[in-house]
Amino acid sequence: MPITHRLFAPVVALLIVLMAIAAVPAHASDDQQSIMMDDDQLLYSGDQVRDAALHKMAAAGVDMVRVTVLWSVVADRARTGKANRKRFDKYGAANPKAYPKLNWDRYDRLVRACRQLGIWPYFDLTPPGPRWAHARAPRSERANQKTWMPKPSEFAKFVEAVGRRFSGAYKDENDRHQLIPLVFVWSLGNEPNQGGWLTPQWWHGKLYSPRLYRTLYFAGRRALDKTGHGRDAIFGGETAPLGSSKRQTRSPVRPKLFVEQLLCANGHTDAGCSDFDKYGPLQMTAWAHHPYTKFLSPLQRDKNSDSITMANIGELPTLLDDLSAQTGHIGTGLPVVSTEFGYETNPPDKYVGISLRKQADYLTLGDFITYLNPRIAGNTQFLLRDVAPLRKYPKTSRHYWFTYQSGILTRSGKAKPSAQAYAMPFVAQGTGTPLVANVWGQLRFRPNNLPEGAQDQVQIEFKPADGSADWAPLGDPITVTNGRGYFAGQVTAPAAGQLRASWSSSQFPYSAHSRAYPIS
Template identity: 45%
Template sequence: MLYLQTVHVRIPARVLAAVVTALIAVLAACALAAPVARANAQQASIMMDDQLLVFDGDQARALALERMKALGVRIVRASVIWANVAQGAQSTPARRRKFNASNPRSYPAANWEPFDNLVRAAEIRGITPYLDLTGPAPAWGHATPPHGAKVNPATWKPDPRAFAQFVLAVGKRYSGGYRDAQGVLPRVGFWSLWNEPGQVGWLSPQWQFNPAAGTGIPESPILYRALYLFGRKALGDSGHDNDKVLIGETSPLGSSARSATSPMLPRTFIDDLLCANNSGRPYRGVQAIARGCAIFNRFPGGFRATGWAHHPYTRTASPLIRPAQRGAITIANISNLGALLDGLAASTHHIASGLPLFLTEFSYETNPPDPLHGVSLSRQAEWMNLGDFLAWRDPRVYAQTQFQLRDAALVHRYGRSDPRRYFTYQSGLYFHNDKPKPSLSAYAMPIVVAANGTGATGHPDVSIWGQARFLAPSATDQLIYVQYRAPGAPNWINEGTLRIQNADGFFTTTREASPPGSWRVAYVFDIANTRVPVYSRPARASF
């Protein structure tokens, strides 16, 4: 989608034909309907793709960032995995003697290189880097799991003080004053601490018998509480006290089981993280002691978070279907998260009331290529649009994230009927072979149409919501065309225009719909005096 960027500048004649052809061919959006309500008009678009942004090298990173910028992405999230940065840091006796975990130079320069190059490349393109500092931990940074525990040992009871030393090193490196061989590194001002702490793949154990409580209790919230508090202080100590720092990175679903490996429901995790029971009342006495709640005495002000990060996946369910599990929080019931946090803020005072919500992973895997976990290509595009709409509709949501620009490679050593073949994620806007999916254009220009009932003229009305994301952050006052096609009709007719009233490209409008038909919106680029229309894919009001 490089053409979306190049249309804002003067294009040489020799490439104009290719740009126009690509623009017309790719930009077509899908939609699904939903009712329009009060919303957050300013909402940042985030994208995450560690494979492209971190692991695949400078050329892949540059192309990914160009595509993301062209699509209207304002922020990129990247995982800074503690064990990866620390790999080889104590590989020899000399290194072990000199090792200082809070000094960036104690870690191999090559381990920093992907992140150094990412923050530099993002800065050049006006994209904000958002670094998630997370485990798994290096060998010296975690406890040893009991024999027979079916967990990744590097996730077992990470040492919060050792993690804080790592955070301090990262904070120093990206303070805006640190110099490497290429010069002064840019400052990073957007962070989160750990990833999906309610999932055993990132933190373990999830549940554990506690002698003081006399029963099994949630252990991962205790571990994460210490990791976050010590890590948050380390960010402050390295000059980042006033930066954006997110807490949570919580997953949407979980299990009612209570074992070391059972994924924890977000409601259970959040309650215990804030030292409250399932009624929202603070733990007292032995229950507070068992959960280590006295740690807050060491950290005045509690978590001091800018916002709560959450991953509101629905897996293969529609974004409209609320989860059956009590305590699960997906995009379909995202308002429950704000209500839960506000109740706990009032009862525990460990977080601020009205804490903004950042939806920092969201997507749908597709079939093809994944027949086990994927939805159809058209459904991915539609449900992505609807997920974006539901995020926009909630005034607490400050950002929405697309997880993956491009599909990861399948694990080809396993056969097509083997689930292990599909272990990687296939939720990109491009297939792994770089062929675009319908969701690419759906992401660039989402649209949702909802039936409004009968209007003043006695005919049915529809509400149309959309976003010219690819124009962000310069979308204000841009002109959008609204078009309608009656059932069975071959041609589209113009139904007026509207002006975008915000920088992020969101718009809403109401139109008469008789008889019920299809709707689309269009934006027209003026490229070297040639008008190039960009259309959304037809959308019908579904309810």
Template identity: 45%
Template sequence: MSPRRILAAGFALALTFCAFGAANASASPFMVSIMQDDNALIYSTHEQRVSTLNSMKRLGVDAVRITVLWEAIAPRRRINGSNPKAYPRQNWDRYDDLVREASTRGISVYMNITFPGPRWAQEKAPRGAIQRTWKPDPKQFGRFVKAVGRRYNGGWTDENAGRRRIPKVGFYSIGNEPNQGGWLEPQAEKVKGAGLVPTSPALYRKLLIQGANGLLRSGHKDDLVLIGETAPLGVRPENFKRPLRPALFLRELFCLDRGLRPYRGKKAAARDCGNVRQLRVLKRFSKLSFGHHPYTKTLAPGRRDRSPEAITMANIGKLPQLLDRIAKRTNLVPSEMPILLTEFGYETSPPDPFNGIRPELQARYINEGDYLAWKQPRVFATTQFLLNDVPPQSRYPKDTRLYWFTYQSGLFSDVGVPKPAATAYAVPFHVAREGGGHRFWGQVRFTPNGADQQVYLQVKIGGQWQDAGGVQRVNNAVGFWDLKVPNAQRGQTWRAVWASSDLSQFLVSREVLVP
């Protein structure tokens, strides 16, 4: 099955595509809009959860990504981890509630099942500060994944909440940012006879094998399952904590050297490559896909990192090429795996004076990021990380980095005040120079999928907005439109205006300066 049909089947959305002007055959006509905000969706009250889902639905969100954190659900004592009943009932309640409420609103739930786990399921670390993420037990993790899979396979009856059957969840990923020390350690360590070796790929390989078996044994063979969930940046192997660059991490995961040749002998032994063929289990999933987080931090989406081993939005086309080369070399994963960009966003200043960019720039960058993702035919989803800013850590002084150590990448402030990015997310609009002219691109994300829409383009002349080009019909399944505008001039300011069919309602995009 082609990547496009895999994702279409996974979300049951039509794949009609009719772009304006010269259609871009190399672009993706279908893209799932995902949003993550664990604070609002998981670590909150029922009322906050419902309000958040309603807000996301109004913005055009198709699916919500939630972290199903092993250590947050498991008890402190050792248990039979594959049985959902072995876990405290109240630890499941927030997830059960979310799945039910999302289902009633037509929003898919995407569960990122991830380590770290409880203390009893982690090896003893060399020092206490890194104990939380140190070498999770793969078999115990696999049992936890199986428990999650059993609870959300559509056949489980809730122990409370009126003993109602819990709706099925058909969208999962295994692990989160395994190339980051904040999630998995050690990233690298010294191995006798081999020196400093990247070790997180081998750890993740074991966790991935067991996690995959857990999902298969709980009835999710034909559901959408993501692997990877890799972070975009990193360094060469240095120590327990420092993150590994994703290209290096992926090669090492499949026991391949820089030239994509299999490691042998002592190098293979140092990387625990004896189990690499067990990754064949991944091919049993009919909708296997790859998740990646293409953050650029404060750089524009189109600006590349200095390292060719980094994979950000600016060089996201490198990822499908690398995955296909690995598939061809190893035959352990299918070629042409769909790619989902499962975290992306920009922190703003205000409020964060240390890590943020101007709110207007955030709006521009998330639209440019959407455009760059749309241009990639293998990318089938983008994810906005956070609806609302996370409140700062008030136990620290306000003028310190620790005070702002939480994330301020929301479309709204922590008290619900919209940033310019809120409208930019609902009505993306971007202008790019192309072939001596200009491509105008956008999406009416907030409108119902599959419903025809209309957009007007306007240019500012003499301080007044004037219609340019008449109505543009939008009949793409998820609201994309794409138009060549030959008469656009550098330095002009344009905007896109969505209008309801009876012209009684309008929504205006951000203003864009033609490059």
């Protein structure tokens, strides 16, 4: 069933307030980037799958794709075998030529394919790295060797190699020795408050991962500066939303606690805060965060106050500002980007999935919440297409569905209801007698920044609850003047029923409409 009015009320109340003032854009984030992430489709399934996925993303209105540039993948076999070791020793880890040239192809070709479609690639450079780039884990921690204490000096060399390669001036070693296009959106690290990406999280009873991440960020940032990317968009954080109260090596750390320790807030227990005396504050364009949950609505916050999900994402910029004022270790007014958000569905995953309808509803809520916050610069859908299950396990086991089923397309490519909700999000709320409905939405699938006089129009349509008539126009069309396709308006409905937004044009795809939303 669609989201109930009770569930939607807190957010819709904000919309009504915003629409009552003279200039909504001054109080909302109406220039957000629409970002999508799907490494399986874009990096690991071949050129044909990548290109098909990018075309689907472009058609849905994606501006930017977030891509994991995994250190261990780029460095795979870089020092294995006599020839590879000789090449690596000759060039050194900071030179792209030190790594097997085939390891770069997936990234080179993706950047070129993105350029052709007008999509910006956003590279997240992250550990884990190769074995030789990590400290040796104690015997009791050998199970965590892959993520154990990456060496900042080695991480800096890896980042320098990537920065040099994607500077816009580097020629590919194969693929006809073409210039590789420039990458200018970056992030350093992924979920450093999670033991699956970085260990130890806690060490000898003390919080340790913020210190590790601080050293890695400083090292990576200097490497990007060194390779001419100092004025690029560079994100920090990429923090996970939840955590644990346990204090074990792999115990995930809740993001508020992680950020406070990272920035050496009052009462910190971090012995590495002298880094700020040596290098100055953390320089970043935005803080990246992953505000997802498994089952909770985007309006329902986690029970622990140190968690940051979509329901309380507005607390993150406030926290950063407070810590900026207190410590001076990060800039004031730093934007926040939601860089991983999605819900797994049932079908197919009966263990951690929500219904297909609820997924569509919740994704729309996420878009709406981020739009309402002027400090949020973008929102990221994770994924385009469901990932194949782990077939080595029985279908009846949770392990079979350990992969992610949060796509807006099924594994076979069939559109879920969320595909329509993503391309054209829409919200409506009716109140009073007569029934006055406030509406909000976005033509995400349309080109950005259409010239004056050529803007799109949206027609709100009404269908009565008793089914006595089909869809019909309601009120005058809304001219979409926002460069990202956002629109808002007000209509008076004759009775209870459903509203939807409809768009038509002489241009492909010629016509489209949103999912219907009930009003009463």
